[in-house]
Amino acid sequence: xxxxFYGIGVGVGDPDQITLxxxxxxxxxxxxxxxxxxxxxxxxxxxxxxxxxxxxxELVFMEFPMLKNPLDRVEGRKAxxxxxxxxxxxxxxxxxxxxxxxxTYSTYVYILEHLDKKYEVETIPGISSFADISSRFNLxxxxxxxxxxxxxxxxxxxxxxxxxxxxxxxFMKVSRNFDRLKAALEKTGNMENVILVSNCGKENQEVYFxxxxxxxxxxxxxxxxxxxxxxxxxxxxxIS
Amino acid sequence: xxxxFYGIGVGVGDPDQITLxxxxxxxxxxxxxxxxxxxxxxxxxxxxxxxxxxxxxELVFMEFPMLKNPLDRVEGRKAxxxxxxxxxxxxxxxxxxxxxxxxTYSTYVYILEHLDKKYEVETIPGISSFADISSRFNLxxxxxxxxxxxxxxxxxxxxxxxxxxxxxxxFMKVSRNFDRLKAALEKTGNMENVILVSNCGKENQEVYFxxxxxxxxxxxxxxxxxxxxxxxxxxxxxIS
Numbered sequence: 001x002x003x004x005f006y007g008i009g010v011g012v013g014d015p016d017q018i019t020l021x022x023x024x025x026x027x028x029x030x031x032x033x034x035x036x037x038x039x040x041x042x043x044x045x046x047x048x049x050x051x052x053x054x055x056x057x058e059l060v061f062m063e064f065p066m067l068k069n070p071l072d073r074v075e076g077r078k079a080x081x082x083x084x085x086x087x088x089x090x091x092x093x094x095x096x097x098x099x100x101x102x103x104t105y106s107t108y109v110y111i112l113e114h115l116d117k118k119y120e121v122e123t124i125p126g127i128s129s130f131a132d133i134s135s136r137f138n139l140x141x142x143x144x145x146x147x148x149x150x151x152x153x154x155x156x157x158x159x160x161x162x163x164x165x166x167x168x169x170x171f172m173k174v175s176r177n178f179d180r181l182k183a184a185l186e187k188t189g190n191m192e193n194v195i196l197v198s199n200c201g202k203e204n205q206e207v208y209f210x211x212x213x214x215x216x217x218x219x220x221x222x223x224x225x226x227x228x229x230x231x232x233x234x235x236x237x238x239i240s
Numbered sequence: 241x242x243x244x245f246y247g248i249g250v251g252v253g254d255p256d257q258i259t260l261x262x263x264x265x266x267x268x269x270x271x272x273x274x275x276x277x278x279x280x281x282x283x284x285x286x287x288x289x290x291x292x293x294x295x296x297x298e299l300v301f302m303e304f305p306m307l308k309n310p311l312d313r314v315e316g317r318k319a320x321x322x323x324x325x326x327x328x329x330x331x332x333x334x335x336x337x338x339x340x341x342x343x344t345y346s347t348y349v350y351i352l353e354h355l356d357k358k359y360e361v362e363t364i365p366g367i368s369s370f371a372d373i374s375s376r377f378n379l380x381x382x383x384x385x386x387x388x389x390x391x392x393x394x395x396x397x398x399x400x401x402x403x404x405x406x407x408x409x410x411f412m413k414v415s416r417n418f419d420r421l422k423a424a425l426e427k428t429g430n431m432e433n434v435i436l437v438s439n440c441g442k443e444n445q446e447v448y449f450x451x452x453x454x455x456x457x458x459x460x461x462x463x464x465x466x467x468x469x470x471x472x473x474x475x476x477x478x479i480s
Contacts, residue, residue, distance in 0.1 A: 007375075016264065019367065021256035101371050101381075104388075109380035117477035123375040125367050127259065131341050135247075135363040140349035141341075145394040148344075149406065154385040165405050166389065237357035 003030075005088055005119050006095040007112070009102040009126015010048045013201030017127045018048060025124050026052035030092035033060045033084065035107040044202070045097035060087075064107040081114040088119050101128040105152050105172060129224045130170040133197050137207075138238035139226065142168050146230075153177045159184035169227040175219040182211060185227070193232050198223040209236075243270075245328055245359050246335040247352070249342040249366020250288045253441030257367045258288060265364050266292035270332035273300045273324065275347040284442070285337035300327075304347045321354040328359050341368040345392050345412060369464045370410040373437050377447075378478035379466065382408050386470075393417045399424035409467040415459040422451060425467070433472050438463040449476075 006025050011017035026032075026049050034046055046059070062080050067073050087094045098106040102123050112121065130150065134141040142148035146167035151157060153173050159181055163169060174181055174196070185191050196208040198220040208214065209232070228235070246265050251257035266272075266289050274286055286299070302320050307313050327334045338346040342363050352361065370390065374381040382388035386407035391397060393413050399421055403409060414421055414436070425431050436448040438460040448454065449472070468475070 009375075011259070014261065016261035017259050017365070019251070019257050019259050020263075021254065023260075024256065101375075103371065103374040103379070103381040105382060105384075109383045112378060112380065112475070112478065115478075119478075120480070121378050121478040123378050125257070125371040125375040127365050127367065128371065131343065131365040131368065134343040135249075135341075135365040138352060138361050138363050139343070140352065141343040142345060142390060142392070143349045144345075145392055145396070147392070147397075147402075148390040150382060150388040150390070152382070152385055152387070156385070157387075162387075235352070238352065238355075238359075238361040240360070 001091050002120070003088060003091050003093045005084060005111075005115065005121050006093065007098065007102040007106070007108040007121075007123040008049075008095050009098050009100060009106075009124060010045050011127045011201075012100050012129050012132040013044065013048075013199065013205075014132070015048045017132065017201070019124065019126070022124050022126065023052050025095065025122070027054070028093050029053060029057055029095040031058045031060060031087050031094045033062050033094065033096045035062050035064055035096065035098070045099050049097055058092075064110065077110040078114050081111050084111055085116060085119070098126065100132075101126045104128050104150070129172070129200055130226060132200055133195065133224055133226055136197075136200065137195060139195065139228065139232060139235045141170075141226065153181065160188060163188045163190060163227065163229070167229055171225040171227070174223050174225050175216065175221050178214070178216040178219050181225070182214070185211075190227055190229060193229055194225055194227045195232060196223060196225045200224065241331050242360070243328060243331050243333045245324060245351070245355065245361050246333065247338065247342040247346075247348040247361075247363040248289075248335050249338050249340060249346075249364060250285050251367045251441075252340050252369050252372040253284065253288075253439065253445075254372070255288045257372065257441070259364070259366070262364050262366065263292050265335065265362070267294070268333050269293060269297055269335040271298045271300060271327050271334045273302050273334065273336045275302050275304055275336065275338070285339050289337055298332075304350065317350040318354050321351050324351055325356060325359070338366065339369075340372075341366045344368050344390070369412070369440055370466060372440055373435065373464055373466055376437075376440065377435060379435060379468065379472060379475045381410075381466065393421060400428060403428045403430060403467065403469070407469055409469075411465040411467070414463050414465050415456065415461050418454070418456040418459050421465070422454070425451075430467055430469060433469060434465055434467045435472060436463060436465045440464065
């Protein structure tokens with residue numbers, strides 16, 4: 001069989017940020033898998049992709065719940081992989097949609113992890129949330145000899161140490177640990193050096209340079225923060 | 241005037257990895273600026289972009305030489321910015337092309353740095369080299385609670401410390417400091433955990449998982465290394 005399992009990044013929210021390669025791939029699909037960790041994730045990717053899909057494409061919503069027990073999570077991913085393998089065994093071209101980039105904190109990789117190596121796989125990258133934010137607000141993300149760190153915030157992240165060790169930082173999944181993040185920014189004198197964007201590129205986009213009044217519960221699940229230790233003020237001149 | 245200065249990321253080498261937004265923007269341009277740090281950079285971006293450009297578009301090659309004295313570099317960037325400002329004053333739509341992403345180690349940001357704030361600027365992100373590599377070889381770049389560090393290697397980078405501090409690392413500009421990088425990988429036991437790609441997506445692409453036999457002079461200027469401290473072997477199953 002020459003069918004494949006495709007991972008397809010469709011960008012963050014702006015439908016024009018999809019690549020030609022993603023479009024060509026979407027047109028080949030017999031089945032589209034829409035992952036859902038939180039409600040509404042799958043539907044954002046589908047909204048961007050749908051105009052390129054075959055009329056009779058089969059939609060499969062797939063849940064990746066953040067279960068407390070890591071073993072339960074693995075079992076869930078294995079069960080999801082079985083669903084993919086069954087569709088591939090039927091000779092279908094199966095595409096797994098991801099918001100942002102395919103290989104950057106996506107659930108797609110959990111299928112790759114468990115998928116039998118006999119299948120053919122092709123991955124199509126997408127514009128990541130941090131590339132989208134830096135372009136949208138004309139804020140360079142990393143230049144010259146600087147470094148950039150991308151961090152999916154967790155309970156165990158030593159935020160102050162991370163801030164110390166890099167020139168520019170992107171914090172993803174900020175809603176879960178926003179209070180700790182804010183405290184670390186205050187302590188390291190970086191409260192003025194950030195931009196926080198929720199629902200980037202979507203109708204309900206929100207942008208904050210001043211986060212002093214925000215609390216954990218104010219932050220939407222789809223929020224990303226960019227910290228530029230060298231200062232962000234001098235770059236605001238092209239934000240309209 | 242409603243003309244603009246545009247920064248446009250066109251991806252790394254595969255012409256299909258351009259976004260719809262980049263294509264729509266290229267069609268509007270009166271002038272295309274092709275930056276050259278090393279010979280051949282500008283022409284790669286132009287090869288990807290040219291089918292979307294107006295027939296009578298004006299091409300401007302712009303040099304950003306890596307002069308030893310930082311002040312001389314700044315002077316060069318300011319002079320380049322004056323060229324852009326003059327074109328904008330003439331009412332033209334001016335586009336600056338970059339390989340990879342516009343805001344990730346590109347020379348475009350040096351124009352933004354010096355450009356007068358009275359001009360309108362719009363930046364279009366592109367697929368970065370590290371996103372391209374991880375997708376092309378089906379190697380997840382960062383997942384779960386892991387972190388990712390992007391480093392433009394310089395003489396002063398403490399490579400061992402950087403390796404210690406992150407789960408996944410992308411080393412850009414590896415050719416200049418390849419010997420030090422290799423020594424640090426050996427010392428930290430990470431020689432087996434890397435992929436090195438030169439000229440990614442181009443006809444002369446080269447891929448190395450075993451770098452033990454490589455020396456500094458073997459490495460092309462356009463080379464990027466991905467290090468996965470958790471191991472890369474288990475992910476090789478989908479590399480064809």
